[in-house]
Amino acid sequence: MTSSQSSMPLNRAAAHQAHGSVTSVTARQGDHASSQRAPLLKVQGLTKRFGGIAAVSEMALSVAPGSVVGLMGPNGAGKTTTVSLISGLLQCDTGTVEFEGAEIQRLPAHKIALLGIARTYQNIRLFSGMTTLQQVMSGYFARSGASMLGAFLGLPKSRAIGKQARANALELLERVGLAHRADVLAETLSYGEQRRVEIARALATNPRLLLLDEPTAGMNMQEATDIGRLVHELKDAGLAVLMIEHNVRLVMDFCEHVTVMNFGRLLANGTPQECMSHPQVKEAYFGKSDDANRFRTSS
Numbered sequence: 690m691t692s693s694q695s696s697m698p699l700n701r702a703a704a705h706q707a708h709g710s711v712t713s714v715t716a717r718q719g720d721h722a723s724s725q726r727a728p729l730l731k732v733q734g735l736t737k738r739f740g741g742i743a744a745v746s747e748m749a750l751s752v753a754p755g756s757v758v759g760l761m762g763p764n765g766a767g768k769t770t771t772v773s774l775i776s777g778l779l780q781c782d783t784g785t786v787e788f789e790g791a792e793i794q795r796l797p798a799h800k801i802a803l804l805g806i807a808r809t810y811q812n813i814r815l816f817s818g819m820t821t822l823q824q825v826m827s828g829y830f831a832r833s834g835a836s837m838l839g840a841f842l843g844l845p846k847s848r849a850i851g852k853q854a855r856a857n858a859l860e861l862l863e864r865v866g867l868a869h870r871a872d873v874l875a876e877t878l879s880y881g882e883q884r885r886v887e888i889a890r891a892l893a894t895n896p897r898l899l900l901l902d903e904p905t906a907g908m909n910m911q912e913a914t915d916i917g918r919l920v921h922e923l924k925d926a927g928l929a930v931l932m933i934e935h936n937v938r939l940v941m942d943f944c945e946h947v948t949v950m951n952f953g954r955l956l957a958n959g960t961p962q963e964c965m966s967h968p969q970v971k972e973a974y975f976g977k978s979d980d981a982n983r984f985r986t987s988s
């Protein structure tokens with residue numbers, strides 16, 4: 690199966706056809722093996738409106754410590770808005786976001802980052818004019834609160850922290866396979882490489898929860914699989930990951946739990962197999978059950 694076959698394309702019209710059948714939450718909300726541990730992240734009743742648009746409505750999801758959760762849904766389903774509400778980039782209208790048992794939904798983004806939640810963006814957001822290494826070092830400075838400028842200028846007060854940040858960044862670049870690109874301007878890297886720099890920079894903040902917004906967008910299947918493997922390694926190292934991902938193959942291979950949204954709401958929740966075979970999930974993507982057969986992934 691090719692990567693394009695295994696990725697779920699946007700089918701907004703089909704999603705609209707399915708709208709009537711997705712108003713009730715299906716599957717077993719919050720009831721999965723990994724959530725038998727107390728959740729690291731627990732979202733309940735999360736709602737965000739933009740004027741007349743309910744981007745996220747009464748959304749619920751949870752992420753267990755050290756687990757990888759896939760967040761799926763057709764385009765416009767509310768996935769990025771949900772991640773932005775969790776990371777503090779947006780403020781919710783109502784609902785709660787609990788991280789390690791404490792409510793964080795009213796905290797600003799930088800405080801949420803300091804608590805241990807890092808994210809990447811659907812549209813890559815790297816600083817222009819900075820090398821790959823410096824991009825990743827910036828994550829370390831965000832964590833430590835030290836002056837990045839001072840370290841980059843080699844000011845005596847900032848030398849020690851600059852050294853630590855550099856060693857940490859080099860280790861992370863090694864981990865994402867980009868150590869050999871440390872000294873080039875990040876903007877000259879390929880799209881796939883820039884996505885890996887973003888992940889390394891997020892890791893430099895030393896998170897316990899990593900939010901990835903379409904980390905494999907624009908990648909071929911090999912690059913996407915490499916990202917999947919990296920996510921798996923991070924999980925093995927104890928990190929929890931919530932990953933917006935359209936690539937079904939990747940979700941099947943690397944996520945132990947999937948949450949599916951449609952029209953801002955929770956549509957289904959369960960193992961990848963349960964969600965992929967869920968009639969309302971198929972309908973949300975493809976409208977008709979015949980078309981939905983394409984949705985199945987072979988090996």
Ligand SMILES: Nc1ncnc2c1ncn2[C@@H]1O[C@H](COP(=O)(O)OP(=O)(O)OP(=O)(O)O)[C@@H](O)[C@H]1O
Nearest residue numbers: 739742743744762763764765766767768769770771
């Ligand atoms: N800042 C905003 N102002 C107004 N409407 C917005 C804003 N951000 C998102 N929306 C709307 O909210 C809805 C959900 O958008 P969101 O980007 O969260 O969906 P998504 O599931 O991430 O989609 P995609 O897969 O295309 O990235 C869409 O209708 C979108 O147009």
